[in-house]
Amino acid sequence: MKIRRFFGKDMRDALAQVKTELGGEAVIMSNKKVGDGIEIVAAYDREPSPSLMPKPSPAGKKSPSLSDIIGDSGPDSLRALLEQQSKAAASAQAEPSQPAAQDSRGSVSTPSSAPASTPAQQRPAAAAPQSASSTPVAASQQASSTSDKDLQDIRQELASLRNVLQFQVSGLIEQDRRRAHPLHNYLAGRLEQMGIEPALADEVVSYTPEACDERQAWVYLLKLLANRIHTTGDSILNAQGVVALVGPTGTGKTTTVAKLAARYAQKYGQDQVALVTIDSYRIAAFEQLATYGKIIGCAVKKAHNEQELADVLYQLRNKRLVLIDSAGFGQRDSRLIKQLDTLRTHSCASIKKYLVMQANSQYQVMERTINTYNQISLQGCIFTKLDECYSLGEAVSAAISHRLPVSYLTNGQQVPEDLHVADAKYLITTAAKLYKKYALAHTANQAEAKRAHAV
Structure with a gap:
């Protein structure tokens, strides 16, 4: 060969x-x-x-040999060639690895085990075997690295092909499902457009009776969603004790505390309710709550740490209801953990915690918020800013998926008029109306035309 x-x-x-x-x-x-x-x-x-x-080759020129x-x-x-490479590899393994030395001229040489007579005689004797043995080894290493790179490229290409095939197969399965149950697919699509999370939409649609037309099936699904929403009723205003409102920043906790305090003062008297803030981070947080307290006519206190909160709660032990306004932090803020630890202490074990969330938030935001605040046992949640929503299905999905009871709804800034006890039927009806008004193409165009005509 x-x-x-x-x-x-x-x-x-x-x-x-x-x-x-x-x-x-x-x-x-x-x-x-x-x-x-x-x-x-x-x-x-x-x-x-x-x-x-x-x-x-032309005359006078010798053809190159092999x-x-x-x-x-x-x-x-x-x-x-193979014998030479195997001998070179065996000699490279037999020779002990020694660090290369650099002479004053910058050239690198490897020490040899042969006896040295003079430096001038030692360098050529040591360099000759190195060049004969290192060249095949370096070539073998380079070929190995090239082979590894090619293998990695092949693996990446195979992974890409697998992802494409999985996508195609899932598309075929979805097409088969749509052909088998066209009505179910249509209803699931409408629920997703309404803001319902896809997994929840597929789950409730699977319970749709077969002998139903489109209108009957849609009404059935709305009733099924309403039955799956848990509510607590007027749990705060009908009970006694200490209640803390927690949640991310900007959800309207302070305004909701003022609404609850005003309602409670109207029902039981202003001397039966007190307000406490543990928000020591936001500028003028205490002043804002103190202004509400002055209008309502109730006591307002502040606490900076766990011990101060315990002392304030002891001072207000004769009050029928104590409402705590907490600081708003993002889910990844380290100060949130400190605040949750304060509410989780033994001295504050009787505090009832309610999560305040904006109803116009994304489903992923609500889901992460609920998972974060589930470190403390939540008695329910309060959805705010319903008047700013274009879709309410995300809030409905979050409440149903996490089995979190809904206590109150707020739809404005007026204190205390814009506070309502949560009702499952009202939530689903409002979600369906928003879907019909903003999500459907023909109704959305009509709404745009009406707004333009009004202007």
């Missing part, structure tokens, strides 16, 4: 040279990138046919 090396500007050019000179039966042994293109090492069993032989092409010291057969 003979070997030859070919150089080309790219892989196609090099392969064309191999095919032209050696024929189609040549075996590609290796390929690698060089400075100006690609180098290919090919092997062949017999001499190529005369038609495939390279053209003779030794000239692959190097003066290169073997003429594949077996000799």
Whole structure:
């Protein structure tokens, strides 16, 4: 078996040279990138046919031999090349690894175990075996790294193909499901447009009776969603004790506390309710709550830490209801954990916690908020800013999916008029009206026309 090396500007050019000179039966042994293109090492069993032989060189010029092409010291057969590489690898493993030394001229040399007579005699003796053994090892390492890179590229391509196939298969399964249950697919799509989370929409649609038309099935689904919403009734205003409103910043906790306090003062008297703030981060947080307290006519206190909160609650132990306004933090804020720990202490074990959330938030935001505040046992939630919603299905989905009871709804800034006891039927009806007004194409166009006409 003979070997030859070919150089080309790219892989196609090099392969064309191999095919032209050696024929189609040549075996590609290796390929690698060089400075100006690609180098290919090919092997062949017999001499190529005369038609495939390279053209003779002009007169006076000697044709390059195989030794000239692959190097003066290169073997003429594949077996000799393999034997040389195996000997070089064995000698490299047998020799102990020693750090390379650098002389004053900047050249690097490796110390040799042979006895040295003079520095001038030592350098050539040590350099010769190194160059003979390190060249095949370096070539083998480079070929190995190239092979690893190619293998990694193949794996990435296979992973990409797998993702595409999975997407196509899921699409086919979805098409089959739609063809099998066209009404269910239509109703699930309407629920998702209303803001209902897709998993919840598929779940409730699966209970739809078969012998129903589109209108009957839609009414059935709305009633089913309403039955799955848990409410607490007027739990805060009908009870006694300590209640804390928690939640992210900007959800309207302070205004909701004022609404609850005003309602409670109207029902039981202003001396039966007190307000406490533990918000020591927001500017003028205490002043805002104190203004509400002055209008309502109830006591207002503040606490900066766990001990102060325990002392304030002891001072207000004769009050029928104590409402705590907490600071608003994002779910990833470290100060939130500190605040939750304050509400979780043994001295505050009797505090009832209610989560305040904006009804116009995204479902993912609500879900992460509920998961964060579930570290403390929540008695319910309060949805605010219903007047700013264009879709209410996200709030409905969050309450149903996490089985979090809904206590109150707020739809404005007026104190205490814009506070309402939560009702499941009202929530679903409002969500359906918002969907009909803003989500459906024809009704949305009508709403836009009415607003433009009003202007």
